[in-house]
Amino acid sequence: MIDPKQTHLTHMDLWISCKEHQDPQAKKQLIELYLPLVDFVANKMAVGLPKNVSKDDLFSYGVMGLIDAIDKFDPHRGLQFETYASWRIRGAMIDSLRQGDWVPRSVREKAKRLEEAYLKLEQQYLRSVTDQEICAFLKIDENEFQQMLQEIAVTTIFSLEDPLKEDESETRLSVLIDDKAKNPEYKVNEFYIKETLEKAIERLTEKERTVISLLYYEDLSLSEIAEVMSLSPSRISQLHSKAILRLRGALGKAKNQLLQND
Template sequence: MSEQIVAERAGNDVDELCRTHLPLVHFEVRAIGARLPGHVFTDDLVSAGMAALAMAARSFDASLGVPFGRYAVRRIRGALLDELRSADWATRSLRSKVRRRDAVHDALAASLGRRPSPAEVAGELGCSVAELERLDADLHASVVLRLDVITDVSGGGGAADAILPSTDATPEMVLMARERQAYLRDAIEALPQRLATVVRGCFFEDRPMRELADELGVTESRISQMRAEALRLLRDGMNSQLDPEMLPGGAGVAAGVGGGAPTGAVARRKAAYYAQIAARSSYRDRLSMPTADEAAAAASMIG
C-alpha cells in the first residue's frame, strides 16, 4: 500500500471522526455558555471547540483503548476555557474581589430572606459603598464587546454608546447617594455612645478590636458582639427612613411610620432611635450633603 493511499485513508478517518462527534462541540458550548454573561460571543467558542475537535481527531490513537468521545471532550473543554481566559481583561485580584462580593451577597440574602442593600453588603465586607461601586465599575471596564455585534445590534457607532457600560452617575443616583449617606451619618450619631465608638473605630478609624476593647473595658468578643448589634441597628435605622416595609415586623414598628404606638421596652427604644434619626437633619440638608466621593474630590482640589 503506497504512502499516498495511507495518508488519504488517515485523512478520511479524521474527517469521519469530526463529522460524527461534531455535536460534542455544540453541547459543551451550550453547557459552559449557560454560566456566562450575555456579552460573551459564543461563535468564538464554537470555533475554538471545532479546532480542538480537529486536533483531537488528528492525534487520536485508538490502540490506547480510550473512546474518542471521552478523549475529545477533554480537549474541547480545555480549548473553551483557554478561549474564555484570552478574552477576559479582568485581573485575578479583581475576579477574587468580585467572587468574595458575590459570596457575601448570597449569604446575606439567605440570612435576611431578601436582596441585601449595597450598604449591607459593604458593611459585611468592611468597605464603603463607594468602594463597592468602584468594584462594579472596574468589572464593567474589563468587559470586551465585539464591535461587529454592537454595529449589528445598534445600527451605528452613535447608538453603540448606549450599549457600552457607563460608570457616570446620573443626577438621580447622586441625590439618592447623598440621602443614604446623610441617613447613615444621622443613624451613627443617634447610636448609644459605646456602639457609636465601636462603629467609628472599626469602620472609620481602622482601629484594632484589642484597642477598642481596652478603651471600653470589655473583651474582644464583646466588641465583636457590639459591632454586630450596631450594624443591625444601623440597618433598621436607615430602613425606617428609606423603606419602612423592610423593618422586622413591617412599617408599624417605627413610631409614626404607618402604625400605632410600639409596645414593649425594646420596641420603644427602637422607635425612639428611629425618631432621633428622622429629627437630626432636614430633607434639604440631606440632599445638599456631598457624597464621600464628592467630598474627596473637593478636598483634593483645595489641597
C-alpha cells in the first residue's frame, strides 16, 4: 500500500492518470491511499457523539466525502490534498448526521436559549460574561447550567461547519483559510465575517481560546486537548460548548445581516 504520510505531489503520476486519463485504477489507488484520513476524521468526530451514532456510519459517510474530494481536487494548484480532503470528509459526515436529525428538540432549544443569553449579555457588557452572570440571567443555578452544557455538547461540534447561507457550501470557519479568488462582493462579506469571528474569539476566555485553537487549528481531539491542558474531557467539552455558543451567536447575527443585504 502507498504510504499515506507522503503528500499528493509524491504521487503526481497517480493524479495525472486519474485526472487527465480518467484511469479508474488510479482513482481506486488514491482512495485506498487516503482511507486512513477518513478513519482519523471519524475517530475525532466520534468523541462526544451519542451512542446511536456508530463510527462505521461515520466512516461510510466519510468515504463518500473522500471520493468527492478526489473528484474535485486540482493537484496542479499546489495545495495540500490532506487538508482539502479533511474538510470534504468532515462535511460529508456532518451532512449525513444533519439529515438524521438525531438531536432532540429539547436539546436544540436549550442550546438556542444559552446562545441568545451569551449574545445579549456580551453585547450589553462588551466582554466575556461569567457563568454566574449567565445563571442569573437565565434564573438557574450553576448545577443546572453545567447540566445544560453537557446536554448540548453534541450539538456544538458542527457549529463552525454550518454554511454561511442556506444554499451555499461555504462554512463559517472556512472563510479563515480559503485562499481562492472571490468577486468583490464576496470579499467584502468574507472580510466582515472574518472580522466578526476574530472579535468574538478575542472575547473568549483564555482556556476557551486554547480549546478552539487546539481543536480546529491543531486538529487535536477533545481527549488529547484534555491531556495537554491537564483537565478532564468533560471540562474540555464544557469549555468547547461555551466557546461555540458565543461564537455562534456572533456569527449568527453577522449571517442575518448579510442575508438582509442580499
